[in-house]
Amino acid sequence: MKTNSDMVLSVDGLRTEFRTDGGTLRAVDGVSLGLARGRVLALVGESGCGKTVTAYSILRLIRPPGHLAGGSIVLRPGNGQPVDLAALGDESRELRAIRGSRVAMIFQEPMSALSPVHTVGDQIDEVLLLHAGVDRREARRRTVEMLRRVGIPSPETRADQFPHEMSGGMRQRAVIAMALVCRPEVLIADEPTTALDVTIQAQILHLIKELQAENGCSVLFITHDLGVVAQMADEVAVMYLGRIVESGPVREVLKNPRHPYTAGLLASRPGTSAARHLPVIAGQVPSLHAIPSGCPFHPRCAHRLPGLCDAGPAPALQEISPRHQTACLRSKELTCLLRTPSVSSASTTIPSSVIDP
Amino acid sequence: MNTTEQTTPLLRVRGLCKHFPVRSRGFIRRVTGWIRAVDDVSFDLARGETLGLVGESGSGKTTCARSILRALSPTAGQAVFQSASGPVDLASLPAHRLKPLRREMQMIFQDPFSSLNPRMTAGQIVAEPLVIHRLASGSTLDDRVAGMMSRVGLDPAHRHRYPHAFSGGQRQRIGIARALIMRPSLIVADEAVSALDVSVQAQIINLLRDLRDELGLTSIFVAHDLEVVRHLCDRVAVMYAGRIVEEGPVEEIFADPRHPYTRALLAAAPSADPDIPLPPPVPGETCDTGNLPAGCAFHPRCPDCFDPCRTIRPELTKAAPARRLACHLASTTLR
Numbered sequence: 001m002k003t004n005s006d007m008v009l010s011v012d013g014l015r016t017e018f019r020t021d022g023g024t025l026r027a028v029d030g031v032s033l034g035l036a037r038g039r040v041l042a043l044v045g046e047s048g049c050g051k052t053v054t055a056y057s058i059l060r061l062i063r064p065p066g067h068l069a070g071g072s073i074v075l076r077p078g079n080g081q082p083v084d085l086a087a088l089g090d091e092s093r094e095l096r097a098i099r100g101s102r103v104a105m106i107f108q109e110p111m112s113a114l115s116p117v118h119t120v121g122d123q124i125d126e127v128l129l130l131h132a133g134v135d136r137r138e139a140r141r142r143t144v145e146m147l148r149r150v151g152i153p154s155p156e157t158r159a160d161q162f163p164h165e166m167s168g169g170m171r172q173r174a175v176i177a178m179a180l181v182c183r184p185e186v187l188i189a190d191e192p193t194t195a196l197d198v199t200i201q202a203q204i205l206h207l208i209k210e211l212q213a214e215n216g217c218s219v220l221f222i223t224h225d226l227g228v229v230a231q232m233a234d235e236v237a238v239m240y241l242g243r244i245v246e247s248g249p250v251r252e253v254l255k256n257p258r259h260p261y262t263a264g265l266l267a268s269r270p271g272t273s274a275a276r277h278l279p280v281i282a283g284q285v286p287s288l289h290a291i292p293s294g295c296p297f298h299p300r301c302a303h304r305l306p307g308l309c310d311a312g313p314a315p316a317l318q319e320i321s322p323r324h325q326t327a328c329l330r331s332k333e334l335t336c337l338l339r340t341p342s343v344s345s346a347s348t349t350i351p352s353s354v355i356d357p
Numbered sequence: 358m359n360t361t362e363q364t365t366p367l368l369r370v371r372g373l374c375k376h377f378p379v380r381s382r383g384f385i386r387r388v389t390g391w392i393r394a395v396d397d398v399s400f401d402l403a404r405g406e407t408l409g410l411v412g413e414s415g416s417g418k419t420t421c422a423r424s425i426l427r428a429l430s431p432t433a434g435q436a437v438f439q440s441a442s443g444p445v446d447l448a449s450l451p452a453h454r455l456k457p458l459r460r461e462m463q464m465i466f467q468d469p470f471s472s473l474n475p476r477m478t479a480g481q482i483v484a485e486p487l488v489i490h491r492l493a494s495g496s497t498l499d500d501r502v503a504g505m506m507s508r509v510g511l512d513p514a515h516r517h518r519y520p521h522a523f524s525g526g527q528r529q530r531i532g533i534a535r536a537l538i539m540r541p542s543l544i545v546a547d548e549a550v551s552a553l554d555v556s557v558q559a560q561i562i563n564l565l566r567d568l569r570d571e572l573g574l575t576s577i578f579v580a581h582d583l584e585v586v587r588h589l590c591d592r593v594a595v596m597y598a599g600r601i602v603e604e605g606p607v608e609e610i611f612a613d614p615r616h617p618y619t620r621a622l623l624a625a626a627p628s629a630d631p632d633i634p635l636p637p638p639v640p641g642e643t644c645d646t647g648n649l650p651a652g653c654a655f656h657p658r659c660p661d662c663f664d665p666c667r668t669i670r671p672e673l674t675k676a677a678p679a680r681r682l683a684c685h686l687a688s689t690t691l692r
Contacts (some may be wrong), residue, residue, distance in 0.1 A: 030509035046554035047525070114571065124660030153642055167414070197413035198581065202625035223553060231635045251631045268559035269629060271584030277563045281556040284524050 007076065008218045009035040009058070009103075009186050014071035014086075016050075016057045021062075025288045027053040027066070028312075029242040033220075035186065037078075042211065042233035042250070044265075045311025048285055050242040051222045052108065055188045058220070059105055060085055060095055077102055077185055098336040101131035103186035110171035113178075114163040120147075120174045124181055131182050132329055149211075151203055156319040172196055174206065183215045190222045193217045203215040223338040226266060230254055235323075240290065241296040243314060248324030256336065260301045263337035295329060302333055319354060365439055366401035367575045368425070373448065374400045375417075375424045379647055388629070394420040396599040398434070399673070402543075402577065407569060408581045409586035410594035411432065413643045418579045422545045422597070424448070425577070426462055427455055433450060438543065460490050463536035464686070467548035467692055469528030479506070479514030483505040484619045490539070499672035505534045510564060517668075524558035537568065544576040550585055559613040561586055583622060587611055592645070597617045597642035598654035605680030615676060615687045617659045653685065661686050 015075045016028040028050045035041045043051045047176050056062050058073050071083040107113040115123060121143050128139040147155035150173040163171050172195055212219055221232050237247040246259035254307040257263040264281035283300045284293060293301050298309040308329055317325040375395040380386040402408050409610045410418045424431040427447050436447040440461055467471035473482055484502045491499055503513035509530040520528055537546060547681040550558045566589055580586050586593050587607055594604040614620045621639040641658035644646040650657055656666040664686045674680035
């Protein structure tokens, strides 16, 4: 069992809500995560599950109509006092000093993370000038070196290019360079390789691992790809509709998932099954406006029991083996989800509210 | 159907090229170079067959598919399509003669958000091809739209809703219904499942597979995800820097990839099993088709590169009964 001081980042009971015309959306609803020092924690889920909002909340980047509705985000730097990011003022100096230097982020969409009117080199220089206390000359030297590290050819020339002069892949590399240039203690990587080609993705995954090993940085890796999770992470947390439904050591969760949603995600990967039809999770992710009662996954679950799964509050995570937790109410009976037909066939009836757009 | 119709490929592509000029800055905008996005691509597509066109961004797979459909005009080469009224070379056909052929060739796009007109209802979108080609109207049109919508797993009662009211997977179903309502003989699907979440992606893959078997569709499936291609295609052509580097039956290519690039692609896909580590990646950038290296375009990244690779461009030649390969090494060692 890891003690608190081994955790460089502890998120506890995080809630992030968005006020909309249709009511309050609970995008993140009581998420707790512990990122151990020097480790990689993957946060995995499909679009809309709240994984990106969780990342934005940790960096306090949520803007109206969204707001942090509760919870704590404690950062324990290697040298210095623990600080609760959730308690800091929205644009406070402390927060600005932490962002980009101690906690850095790689965004999913490279074009929105880069300014279109500054050269890529100038933008990376700026991070160094702000946080590293170096002069312009040294900043550019480190920028060029970093661009080389992320695999940008002729980095001296490329540093003087604008984002629009680069390909999508190049832009994402520049964003990665910008995030890593100050050697952050915590790196939040939000789908950093989703936009990259698979051979380049493999390079970047290796690169992130290398850099992580070099400076012992901890990574919160957000992805939808269980393959990336398996290769990159030590621990994994699976999110569904704003809640963590399963978490634990990667090997255990991926080899013996104990939540039907995790099992369904694993089974529906093309290439996993030689069958003519891929196993699918029935229906689709419901809207956050209409989160099902009981277990939020029950309308799509092949193992749901009427009366148990569809009523009451959403089930809490329960420990089923050391550090392996699942929020499935039937976890005691459902012990080998990957071997049993864990995902529904087409004949399963789904309430129309789930199919309806 | 007579025998020639069965043996003649539905589509025969020969030496297809699409080169884009690179112009200098300023007023004159001289042509300073060429991007060889698609360079000398040849393949046959038999009736009822699904060919996967795979490669990374910039490999020319999308440009190739679009050049065949004449969404882009090819620079050189032929794309002979067996239309209902006989063979036509799509590459050289004057633009006004293309429109009647459009009902026989349809496209499914990658992005279910930008490929649907937000001001049209789902029903109007699906019906539009029939309306444009004046193939149906009134209640016939309504019936066909409703039939097609339920066939792709959409509730016809939702035909009056606009695209924004549908999820990503459902929008992709709308795009598929729009493409199939003409009963085209050739479908080009450009990364049709790439933008979807894995659980939804599996549903759409199953749908495409059912439709293919049921309607006997002939299709070109452009994708970067090899596992998706494996699940949906009969044959696969791997493209690199605008050229096909390896082509053959899908299971053979997966079981025994011979081109170092194909091997690199297969190895680079991360396995969901933590006990199968990601092998060391191939170095280097995806190739810049505006500035091709001499010899084999893959040689700067190739782990097995030897002398001829740096100077002589390997031709795509027959490597096994149903396979073609463009690699010096494989053709010397495997003989």
